[in-house]
Amino acid sequence: MNHIIELQRVWKRYDTGGEVVEALRDVDFHADPGEFVAVMGPSGSGKSTMLNVLGLLDTPTEGTVYLDGQDVTDLSDREMTVHRKRFIGFIFQSFHLIPTLSALENVEMPTLFGDDPTARDRATRLLERVGLGERLDHRPDQLSGGQKQRVAIARALINEPRILLADEPTGNLDRKTGRSVLDLFDEIRREDDVAVIAVTHDPQLGDYADRTVELIDGRIQ
Amino acid sequence: MSVLDDLFRRVPALLMARRNLSRNRIRSGLAVLGIIIGVLAIASLGMFGTTLRTGASQQLGDIGNEISVSPNFQEGIEELTERDVDEIRRAVTDGAVVPVRSESKLVSRGDRQTVTTVYGMEDPGALYEAEEGRIPDRLRQGALVGSGTAGLLDIEPGNTISVDGRTYRVSAVLAEQGGISLVSPNNAVIVPVEDVNGTGYSQVVVSADSGQAANESAVAIREALNEREERVSVFELQSITAGINEFFGILNAFLIGIGSISLVVAGVSILNVMLMSTIERRQEIGVLRAVGVQRGDVIRMILAEAGLLGVAGGVIGAILAVGAGVALNAFVLNDPLATFQVANLLYIVLAVGFGVGTSVLSGLYPAWKAANERPVEALRK
Numbered sequence: 001m002n003h004i005i006e007l008q009r010v011w012k013r014y015d016t017g018g019e020v021v022e023a024l025r026d027v028d029f030h031a032d033p034g035e036f037v038a039v040m041g042p043s044g045s046g047k048s049t050m051l052n053v054l055g056l057l058d059t060p061t062e063g064t065v066y067l068d069g070q071d072v073t074d075l076s077d078r079e080m081t082v083h084r085k086r087f088i089g090f091i092f093q094s095f096h097l098i099p100t101l102s103a104l105e106n107v108e109m110p111t112l113f114g115d116d117p118t119a120r121d122r123a124t125r126l127l128e129r130v131g132l133g134e135r136l137d138h139r140p141d142q143l144s145g146g147q148k149q150r151v152a153i154a155r156a157l158i159n160e161p162r163i164l165l166a167d168e169p170t171g172n173l174d175r176k177t178g179r180s181v182l183d184l185f186d187e188i189r190r191e192d193d194v195a196v197i198a199v200t201h202d203p204q205l206g207d208y209a210d211r212t213v214e215l216i217d218g219r220i221q
Numbered sequence: 222m223s224v225l226d227d228l229f230r231r232v233p234a235l236l237m238a239r240r241n242l243s244r245n246r247i248r249s250g251l252a253v254l255g256i257i258i259g260v261l262a263i264a265s266l267g268m269f270g271t272t273l274r275t276g277a278s279q280q281l282g283d284i285g286n287e288i289s290v291s292p293n294f295q296e297g298i299e300e301l302t303e304r305d306v307d308e309i310r311r312a313v314t315d316g317a318v319v320p321v322r323s324e325s326k327l328v329s330r331g332d333r334q335t336v337t338t339v340y341g342m343e344d345p346g347a348l349y350e351a352e353e354g355r356i357p358d359r360l361r362q363g364a365l366v367g368s369g370t371a372g373l374l375d376i377e378p379g380n381t382i383s384v385d386g387r388t389y390r391v392s393a394v395l396a397e398q399g400g401i402s403l404v405s406p407n408n409a410v411i412v413p414v415e416d417v418n419g420t421g422y423s424q425v426v427v428s429a430d431s432g433q434a435a436n437e438s439a440v441a442i443r444e445a446l447n448e449r450e451e452r453v454s455v456f457e458l459q460s461i462t463a464g465i466n467e468f469f470g471i472l473n474a475f476l477i478g479i480g481s482i483s484l485v486v487a488g489v490s491i492l493n494v495m496l497m498s499t500i501e502r503r504q505e506i507g508v509l510r511a512v513g514v515q516r517g518d519v520i521r522m523i524l525a526e527a528g529l530l531g532v533a534g535g536v537i538g539a540i541l542a543v544g545a546g547v548a549l550n551a552f553v554l555n556d557p558l559a560t561f562q563v564a565n566l567l568y569i570v571l572a573v574g575f576g577v578g579t580s581v582l583s584g585l586y587p588a589w590k591a592a593n594e595r596p597v598e599a600l601r602k
Contacts, residue, residue, distance in 0.1 A: 057511060057597045078515060085513025092600070096508040100240035110512040112233040113521075155512065 003030040003066070004087075004162050004195050005054055010063030012049050012218075023049040024060070025218040031195040033162065036185065038209035039199045046218040047199040048167060054197060055088050055165045056080045068162065085110060089156025089194075093168035095148040097140040097155075103127060104136040107154045119158065126154035130184060146177035153184060157192075164188065166198040170205065182208045234518065238525035241498065249530065252487075252494040256534025257541065259484030260576040264542035265549075266480045267568030268560065270473035272546075272553050277465060279554070286316075286432055287348075288439045289403040289456045290425040296451050300421030305446060305453070309425055312441035316429035317347030321404055322417040323424075326385045328410050330374045337370055338409045339384060341417030347428050349406050354378030354393030360413050364389035368397040369408040384412060403458065432459050477568075481575065487534070488579035495527055495587035506591050507599025519592040527584025528577060535573035542569060 012024040023046040031037050041047050052058035053065060056072060065073045067087055075083065097106045104123055105112075111119035127136055130150040132143075140148055149169065156164055164185070170178030186208055189196045198205055206212050214221040229236035242249045290309060292298040306320045322341035327334060342348075345365055346356040352368060364384065366376050371394045376382060380391045395406045403426050427442075429435035439455045446452045499506065506519055546560035 052597050055511070057595075057600075081510065081513055081515050084511065090508075090511050092508070096504060096600075098240075098505055098508070100237075100244055109509070110514070112237070113514050113518040159513070 002032060004033050004068055005197075006030040006066040007050075007053065007060075008064045008066070010053060010060040010065070012046070012053065012058070013061045022218050024053070027063070027215075027218070027220055029054075029213065029220065031163070031197055033195055034189050034193045035211065036189050036196045036209045037198070038205045038212045039197065039215055040201055040206070040212055041215035042201070045215045047215055049218075050215065051165055051167055051197070051199045054163075055090060056084050085159055087162050089159070089161040089164045091149070091152050091156050091164065091166040091169050093171040095140070095145075095152045095172070097148055097151055099140050102137045102139060103132060103143065103151045106140070106151055107158055109155060110158050123154070123158055126157055127151070130154050144177075145173050146180065149173060149177075149181050150184070153181070153188075157188065157194075160192075162194060164194055164196045166196065166200075168200055168202070169198055170200065170202045175204070178202065179204065232525070234521040234525040235529070237522045238529050241502070241522075241526055242529060245498070248494055248498070252491050252530050253534040253537070255487030255490040256484070256531055256576045256580060257538040259480070259487040259579070260535050260538025260572045261541050261545065262483045263477055263480035263572035263575060264539060264569045265545040266476035267473060267572070268542065268546040268565045269549060270469060270476050271562070271564045271568070272550055272559070273472070274466070274469040275559060276554055277469065278462070286429050286435050287403050287458055288427045288429070288435050288442075289458075290427065290442055290446075290453050291423070291456070292421075293451050293454050298452055300419065300423060301425055301453065302421050306422065306425060308445045309427070309442055312445040313427050313429070313438045314441075315434040316427050316438060317344065319344050319347050319426045319428065320414070320422040321424050321426060322414060322419055322422055324417055326410075328370065328374065328382060328384050330376055330380060330382045333374050335370065335373055339417060340404060340406075340409055340411045341414035342411055343414045345406075345411050348404065348426060349398070349411075350396045351393035352396040354391070356393050356395075360411065362390070362413060363392040365393050365395055365406075365411040366391055367395050367406040367409045367411075370410055382410070384410060384416075387416065403456075432462070435459055477571075480572070484575055484579050487576075488583045491527055491530055491580050492583040492586065494530075495523065495584050496590070498526075499523060499587045499591040502591075503594065503599045506594070507596040510596040511600065516592040520588040523588035523591055524581055524584045527580045527588075531577035531580025534580070535576035538576060539569050539573050542572065 007027050007029040010024055010027045011022065014021045014023060027050060029050070039047055039050065049058065053060050059073065064071055067083060072083060098109060101109065104127065107123040107126055108119050124136065127133060130153055132147060132150055135143060135147065143151065169181055173181060182205065185196050188194055290301070292301050301320070306318070310318050319342055324339050325336055326339045328337050328339070343360060345360055346358060349356065349365070356365060364382060366382070370376070374382070376391055376394065378391050378393055382389055382391060389412060397407055398405060427435070427438050429438055435457065436459055439457050442453070442455055509519060543560060546565060547557045550559040551557040
């Protein structure tokens with residue numbers, strides 16, 4: 001098996017005050033290195049829950065999660081954090097940059113707590129790569145939406161992850177800016193052999209994806 | 222790269238903490254102000270106590286170094302003999318032994334006269350200092366006059382006075398003794414011991430070099446003279462000074478206790494500030510956790526914020542406290558440099574330590590709360 005990440009028969013149930021909500025129902029899913037997978041579906045279909053399970057932010061109620069062939073379903077919080085840092089880069093709809101840190105420091109942030117002498121050079125190169133070489137010392141409030149998302153992408157790449165997880169990456173961007181961000185995803189997965197999994201309901205994402213998975217009511221169609 | 226940048230690279234929690242605190246300067250400033258007031262209260266109340274104690278011991282002089290040996294009237298002993306004095310001299314290894322006879326007599330100069338205490342002493346130089354003139358090593362002739370009597374009868378060294386009809390030349394006027402003394406010279410006249418009636422002595426004053434030596438002498442004298450019968454009673458002024466010191470110790474603890482209350486209040490305000498700021502930053506902390514920052518690092522970051530508030534408040538509070546101490550000592554003791562002594566340094570260290578400790582302690586709960594929130598919950602919009 002050469003899937004970088006795989007979900008087998010995953011269920012996720014939430015107990016919301018007596019009523020059990022099934023967010024994921026018997027989901028089988030996988031992604032390979034260099035593959036761009038779009039997960040589409042209406043809101044409330046369980047897309048975000050699936051992304052959280054894939055990103056080791058949440059554990060499934062039933063089923064198994066494999067990361068690089070290893071069963072990571074029942075790891076401790078500390079181990080999950082270590083795996084997130086090593087394997088996974090996150091990109092959020094509202095960017096979630098730290099407002100008090102400069103662009104460069106935001107990109108460095110995942111490496112900050114830990115001895116990593118080359119982090120600053122890598123962060124500088126990544127910002128140059130996403131076209132923000134001139135904006136290293138700008139604070140997030142001095143950047144446009146597209147620039148913020150580029151900083152967030154550079155941050156996601158700082159630890160050379162194998163998987164990029166994007167939650168509505170173009171949701172807060174206009175069509176043209178969104179397209180340039182998607183071009184960047186395309187470049188990253190080709191050049192770095194990274195699996196990109198994007199949750200969205202933006203139809204233009206379908207043009208870029210190798211494969212589109214549709215999720216309705218917690219089931220893959 | 223500056224020293225600060227270097228520190229921030231080594232301790233990233235400090236960098237994050239510093240940036241987070243500058244986010245809402247007024248709020249951080251008010252939290253620091255609370256700590257400043259608490260630290261200032263503890264340190265300056267502590268120093269206030271030290272100043273009181275110093276002032277009080279200046280008033281008391283070095284009475285702790287003197288002991289008085291007097292005959293035990295209850296056993297029917299009315300005066301101390303030459304033999305007793307010899308035994309006392311043998312018992313005291315470190316200090317001057319001055320046997321004293323005393324009587325009330327009529328002292329006159331020209332047409333002015335007064336009834337006053339007359340002490341007979343061989344070696345008054347061991348106990349007193351001269352204001353004018355000089356005190357002979359052995360008082361064989363002439364008289365020494367206390368400052369009060371000298372003022373009353375308008376006496377200067379070289380004058381002639383008459384004590385119960387006997388004429389003396391005044392060799393010295395004694396310096397006024399402040400505070401408590403076993404044999405106060407202020408309103409007395411001191412003449413050679415042979416000139417006062419009697420064969421024995423009414424008391425023997427021992428002036429030692431230190432309070433401890435005085436205490437040892439007292440023990441030795443009791444052993445030597447009271448072995449068979451209770452011949453003498455020994456009075457140590459040290460017991461008074463020990464009591465006074467104890468009182469000031471209690472007073473100081475009380476003052477610091479009051480100061481600590483203000484620091485506890487400051488701690489609550491830091492708790493409030495940190496709790497609010499971690500709730501506001503829920504999503505950010507969620508992002509930190511998502512990108513691979515461990516719980517421990519989140520805790521460290523928030524504790525560093527609380528600690529920075531405490532250190533800033535502690536340092537400023539300490540500086541203000543030293544200023545307050547200098548002003549207080551300049552006003553009360555006329556000696557601003559009296560602020561810089563070990564006891565006060567301890568109070569300042571204690572206050573700053575308390576301040577930083579309170580702050581870090583107040584950061585614990587917000588830190589724990591932030592670190593244990595599940596990133597999924599924190600990231601939910």
